Amino acid sequence: MNLSLEYVKRRKKLLEILSKYRDPELAKKIIEKIHIVADRIDEEKILLMSFCGTHEHTVTYYGIRSLMPSKIDLVAGPGCPVCVTPARIIDTAIKLALEEDVVILTYGDMYKVPGSKLSLAQAKGLGARVEVVYGFNDAVRKAREKASKDHVFVGVGFETTMPTVASYIYSNRMPDNLYVLPAYRLTPPITKYMLKLKEIAINGIILPGHVSAIIGVESWLFLEGIVPSVIAGFEPIDVLMAILMILRQIARGEARVENEYHRVVKFRGNEKARKIISEVFDIVDADWRGIGIVPESGAVFKEKYSEYNALEKYDAKVDNAIDIRPGCRCTDVVLGLAKPTDCPLFLKACTPERPYGPCMVSSEGTCYIWAKYGGYIVNRKEG
Numbered sequence: 001m002n003l004s005l006e007y008v009k010r011r012k013k014l015l016e017i018l019s020k021y022r023d024p025e026l027a028k029k030i031i032e033k034i035h036i037v038a039d040r041i042d043e044e045k046i047l048l049m050s051f052c053g054t055h056e057h058t059v060t061y062y063g064i065r066s067l068m069p070s071k072i073d074l075v076a077g078p079g080c081p082v083c084v085t086p087a088r089i090i091d092t093a094i095k096l097a098l099e100e101d102v103v104i105l106t107y108g109d110m111y112k113v114p115g116s117k118l119s120l121a122q123a124k125g126l127g128a129r130v131e132v133v134y135g136f137n138d139a140v141r142k143a144r145e146k147a148s149k150d151h152v153f154v155g156v157g158f159e160t161t162m163p164t165v166a167s168y169i170y171s172n173r174m175p176d177n178l179y180v181l182p183a184y185r186l187t188p189p190i191t192k193y194m195l196k197l198k199e200i201a202i203n204g205i206i207l208p209g210h211v212s213a214i215i216g217v218e219s220w221l222f223l224e225g226i227v228p229s230v231i232a233g234f235e236p237i238d239v240l241m242a243i244l245m246i247l248r249q250i251a252r253g254e255a256r257v258e259n260e261y262h263r264v265v266k267f268r269g270n271e272k273a274r275k276i277i278s279e280v281f282d283i284v285d286a287d288w289r290g291i292g293i294v295p296e297s298g299a300v301f302k303e304k305y306s307e308y309n310a311l312e313k314y315d316a317k318v319d320n321a322i323d324i325r326p327g328c329r330c331t332d333v334v335l336g337l338a339k340p341t342d343c344p345l346f347l348k349a350c351t352p353e354r355p356y357g358p359c360m361v362s363s364e365g366t367c368y369i370w371a372k373y374g375g376y377i378v379n380r381k382e383g
């Protein structure tokens with residue numbers, strides 16, 4: 001009873017705080033300013049990319065696209081970790097679960113993502129030992145509970161998911177029967193990569209809030225002088241403010257890195273987390289699903305911690321993985337080169353219930369968000 005009361009109180013407090021960032025009157029004022037500033041900009045088209053799947057969720061869920069001046073195009077970027085995890089990693093996890101005496105532990109989002117042929121969920125139907133966990137702490141708990149069995153955690157995600165794993169390893173708290181299949185990816189290098197693509201000219205970037213809470217504003221300073229960029233929170237007011245701040249930079253002919261999410265993100269980020277990450281991981285060139293190798297965009301355990309790497313412990317090499325199935329345009333969607341509605345399979349052969357491609361699985365996947373919250377309706381009107 002007391003617990004429920006405490007929960008209700010906390011939830012009420014949270015909603016009070018959030019209501020400031022969901023205020024419709026404030027939103028109207030910011031939107032008016034966005035229109036005024038956009039009118040002052042000479043460019044006929046302004047392409048703004050939101051890096052993060054959670055920003056795309058806010059844009060689509062709150063109908064922000066439909067409120068923008070017609071010259072502004074909002075596209076989603078590669079900020080959906082499970083969408084960009086190579087099929088090779090899923091195939092490897094499946095191989096381990098079917099051929100070795102291990103339990104695979106994975107986030108719920110990753111569970112249904114198709115590998116070359118199967119998802120982990122489908123593999124479980126064939127007898128693979130796969131369990132869903134809420135995070136790495138949960139994986140540690142499960143491994144400790146079943147100490148007689150080896151467990152392999154599918155280590156996907158951006159800079160936000162790395163500190164917990166690094167902390168267990170660095171402080172020598174890893175259970176002896178737990179290994180990690182590492183597929184960590186870093187956000188600044190893929191941003192650099194996208195800015196070099198000839199096929200897309202990005203006029204402004206809404207940078208990821210959660211990741212920036214770890215890596216800090218300073219990790220994005222390479223964008224200064226290149227493209228107007230704003231680190232943003234995830235509420236509608238945050239996203240609208242970020243758009244307005246980017247437009248003001250464009251109107252003034254500036255290209256700076258600004259921080260709209262200063263209530264969470266500090267200039268140097270979370271220094272403790274950054275230190276522990278750098279103690280445990282080495283930065284390496286890494287493959288992104290459908291995109292290929294991006295220089296210095298991945299993280300693997302340092303040599304001295306390689307005993308925790310599942311790829312060192314088991315012979316689980318997988319050849320000829322297929323990242324993108326025929327007809328799926330997920331690579332283009334992730335790079336902002338296409339919208340989900342440009343894919344002929346969208347809401348036909350590919351739905352949230354029966355995903356064909358990786359962008360249709362996670363709540364951070366653009367195709368999933370558009371399917372779930374009607375992103376395609378706005379796009380149809382514009383078309």
Ligand code: SF4
Pocket residue numbers: 327328329330333340343344345346347350351356357358359360367
């Ligand atoms: S709708 Fe499905 S098949 Fe098409 S790009 Fe998205 S994930 Fe791929």
